[in-house]
Amino acid sequence: MPRPVHFEIHATDPERAITFYTAVFEWSFERSGPGPYWLITTGEGPGIDGGLAQREGPIPDPDASVNAFPLTMEVPDLDLMAREVEQAGGRVVAAKRSIAGVGWIAYCRDPEGNLFGMLQPDPSAG
Template sequence: MPRPVHFEIHATDPERAITFYTAVFEWSFERSGPEPYWLVTTGEGPGIDGGLAQREGPMPDPDASVNAFPLTIEVSDLDMLTREVEQAGGTVVSAKRPITGLGWIAYCRDTEGNLFGVLQPDPSVE
């Protein structure tokens, strides 16, 4: 059964977001790779860690809708999973792309418009 393994925060101003999450939750951030991306460590014990990315596109209007950071679910076959998302009435909003040393990721929306990530691990990805 696929389980959540990662969350991701998209930020218009990543440094401002890092300052916020460090002050409020004492999370730590480490820059990862050439893209503006940081790994987020949320603490010890049960739970999951995540990432912080430069937002692609304009900042959502906070008064118009709920804005959230996406949860990522580990899957064994990303291509099959994205087909199943579409067959179930969801949409693929960001096509499969590589994450060096980690695997392949895509972003989807469910039938209610909620964004989530799906990750197929593959450490050989460059």
């Protein structure tokens, strides 16, 4: 069965993106290779790591609905993390809603306009 093994974030201002993801998720970034590219370590244990690249095209429309292949992170407290996103310069673009028997999900955009999801597991969600 295919499974995610890497993700990549494209940013017009990589340093701003690094500041955002470090503040919200405590990810670490390490410059890699000759070009503007950073390896992202998301933590220990199960999960995937990724990369951050200099954006080569236009910024996605920040007011568009879900128009990507969003990466979703599991979080222990969705309300708290949504506040963290906003305090770090991002915004919630699809408010918290339930997924029956799974949990609570919300979609956000980082300061670079990239879409991502956050999921708080809760089997009793309806």
